Amino acid sequence: MAANKTLLILPGDGIGPEVMVQVRRIVDWFDRRRAVGFDILEQPVGGAAYDAHGTPLTDEALSEAMDADAVLLGAVGGPQYDNAPRDKRPEAGLLRLRKEMDLFANLRPALVFDALIDASTLKREVVEGLDILILRELTAGVYFGEPRGVETLADGTRRAIDTQSYTEAEIQRVAAVGFELARKRSNRVHSVEKANVMETGVFWREVVTDLHESRFGDVELQHMYADNCAMQLVRQPRQFDVIVTDNLFGDILSDCAAMLTGSLGMLPSASLGAEDETGRRRAMYEPVHGSAPDIAGKDMANPLATILSFAMMLRYSFGLGDDADLVERAVQNVLAAGGRTQDIVGPGMEAVSTTGMGDAVLAELDRIAA
Numbered sequence: 361m362a363a364n365k366t367l368l369i370l371p372g373d374g375i376g377p378e379v380m381v382q383v384r385r386i387v388d389w390f391d392r393r394r395a396v397g398f399d400i401l402e403q404p405v406g407g408a409a410y411d412a413h414g415t416p417l418t419d420e421a422l423s424e425a426m427d428a429d430a431v432l433l434g435a436v437g438g439p440q441y442d443n444a445p446r447d448k449r450p451e452a453g454l455l456r457l458r459k460e461m462d463l464f465a466n467l468r469p470a471l472v473f474d475a476l477i478d479a480s481t482l483k484r485e486v487v488e489g490l491d492i493l494i495l496r497e498l499t500a501g502v503y504f505g506e507p508r509g510v511e512t513l514a515d516g517t518r519r520a521i522d523t524q525s526y527t528e529a530e531i532q533r534v535a536a537v538g539f540e541l542a543r544k545r546s547n548r549v550h551s552v553e554k555a556n557v558m559e560t561g562v563f564w565r566e567v568v569t570d571l572h573e574s575r576f577g578d579v580e581l582q583h584m585y586a587d588n589c590a591m592q593l594v595r596q597p598r599q600f601d602v603i604v605t606d607n608l609f610g611d612i613l614s615d616c617a618a619m620l621t622g623s624l625g626m627l628p629s630a631s632l633g634a635e636d637e638t639g640r641r642r643a644m645y646e647p648v649h650g651s652a653p654d655i656a657g658k659d660m661a662n663p664l665a666t667i668l669s670f671a672m673m674l675r676y677s678f679g680l681g682d683d684a685d686l687v688e689r690a691v692q693n694v695l696a697a698g699g700r701t702q703d704i705v706g707p708g709m710e711a712v713s714t715t716g717m718g719d720a721v722l723a724e725l726d727r728i729a730a
């Protein structure tokens with residue numbers, strides 16, 4: 361029997377803990393019913409860690425994350441932390457995890473489930489069958505560039521500075537992941553930047569072009585400006601297969617792509633590091649949605665994005681494609697049978713609770729695995 365996988369669970373803030381309760385039931389199901397077993401650790405992160413320990417990420421949580429086979433995170437943030445210093449804010453814990461674990465490749469698939477087409481604000485014919493993957497660079501760019509800060513000028517007025525910076529290696533490694541992913545999909549990559557305005561944009565385009573020529577000539581590559589990409593995402597989203605872009609553009613474009621699918625409550629993500637000599641890579645999985653403080657604690661939140669993030673873990677960290685398919689199929693069937701949380705409920709349908717959605721996915725897993 362294979363050794364158990366160590367899984368670190370970071371429920372976080374807002375709706376994070378309640379969606380994570382449902383995901384744990386799914387993890388337990390796999391533990392009982394399938395070949396894969398888990399040793400589960402749990403730590404607070406974000407505001408929850410700040411409240412308990414005065415920091416959004418404890419050293420203990422970070423070290424467990426570095427050693428775990430995979431990390432599953434709920435969400436971080438809340439209005440009560442809006443005035444905390446930047447390094448104490450919940451988001452700082454998340455950014456530190458990404459940086460220290462060196463999770464440079466952030467996969468954000470945007471897939472339209474047939475049952476949810478009418479939940480999209482876009483017309484059916486625009487989004488039907490949509491399946492795109494945004495690959496966001498996650499450990500560099502303006503999120504981490506130095507110098508940054510607010511300074512007082514000689515005349516007594518102030519100015520704020522952020523720095524966009526990318527090294528050749530940082531661009532190459534994420535672009536390589538993009539080309540590799542495209543080969544397993546529809547073999548098309550859009551590389552997105554602002555080469556018309558930014559030095560980093562010109563450089564990004566040059567590095568991606570060279571890499572394409574030297575190693576990935578079989579993949580179809582197109583360059584696109586980020587503003588045009590935002591427009592094309594709502595105009596004709598099915599032209600895209602893989603979009604590879606920097607940290608900030610990726611943050612913005614992935615929210616935009618997410619909404620094409622009907623709800624932010626549906627979208628999972630995977631953040632991956634580089635493979636080491638043994639083929640192991642650090643990885644963290646999390647829903648694209650945030651902590652949704654307005655509905656937290658009400659058993660209303662949609663747990664599917666986090667459940668689907670667990671499916672991505674099975675696929676990308678453990679190579680368990682069949683098990684991942686099982687989760688995705690269960691979710692699809694539940695939706696097809698009319699299972700809806702309030703964020704995706706259609707006219708004449710009744711919404712189920714967070715727990716009710718967990719019940720439905722578990723019942724469907726039982727049924728299809730029988």
Ligand code: IPM
Nearest residue numbers: 436437451454455611648650
């Ligand atoms: C995301 C979020 C984060 C980001 C926040 C919470 C720091 O918006 O993962 O997309 O900006 O990266």
Ligand code: MG
Nearest residue numbers: 611612614615
């Ligand atoms: Mg975001």
